[in-house]
Amino acid sequence: MIEICGMIELPSIGNSFTWGGRRSNLWIQSKLDRAFGNQRWFDQFPASNQAFLAKRGSDHRPILIKLISSQETYRGSFKFDKRMFRKPLVFETINQAWNSSSLNTNLCVVSRIRSCRKALSKWKKDNQSNS
Numbered sequence: 001m002i003e004i005c006g007m008i009e010l011p012s013i014g015n016s017f018t019w020g021g022r023r024s025n026l027w028i029q030s031k032l033d034r035a036f037g038n039q040r041w042f043d044q045f046p047a048s049n050q051a052f053l054a055k056r057g058s059d060h061r062p063i064l065i066k067l068i069s070s071q072e073t074y075r076g077s078f079k080f081d082k083r084m085f086r087k088p089l090v091f092e093t094i095n096q097a098w099n100s101s102s103l104n105t106n107l108c109v110v111s112r113i114r115s116c117r118k119a120l121s122k123w124k125k126d127n128q129s130n131s
Contacts, residue, residue, distance in 0.1 A: 007036040010065070014052030018061040035065050045069055078117050084124075093123045 017029035035050040042048075047068035055061050084090045097119035098112050 002036065006038050008038070008042065010035045010037060010048055010050045012050045012052060015061065016052050018052060018063065019059055020055070020061075021059050033060065033063055035063060078121060080120070084120070087127065090120070090123065093119050 012035075016031050016034070018031060018033040020027065020029045022028070037045070037048065045067050049066050049068070051064040051066065053062045053064055094116050097116040100115055
């Protein structure tokens with residue numbers, strides 16, 4: 001039915017087993033609750049996602065749906081990996097972003113770090129680095 005209706009599950013984070021309980025002496029978990037969208041949904045919310053939260057007072061795990069209308073406004077978590085320094089042009093990318101001529105020389109450190117994060121994210125996408 002999901003395929004016939006053209007539905008696609010939203011990207012997710014967290015433990016996707018949304019229900020858990022005992023049956024006899026066995027602990028059973030199941031993926032009962034999930035969020036889907038069709039092409040029109042993803043046209044409207046291209047970076048939307050679902051987060052499976054911790055169970056609190058129930059045997060069901062709540063789902064938080066994040067409606068993000070633009071990939072540009074979505075910022076995933078960025079983690080710098082020091083192994084990147086061994087990759088070609090990474091140091092140059094950081095140096096160029098930090099000292100960008102488009103940046104005012106009086107810019108705060110936070111703005112410069114943000115510029116480096118954007119430049120490194122773009123570098124990672126362009127270079128398909130696999131750790």
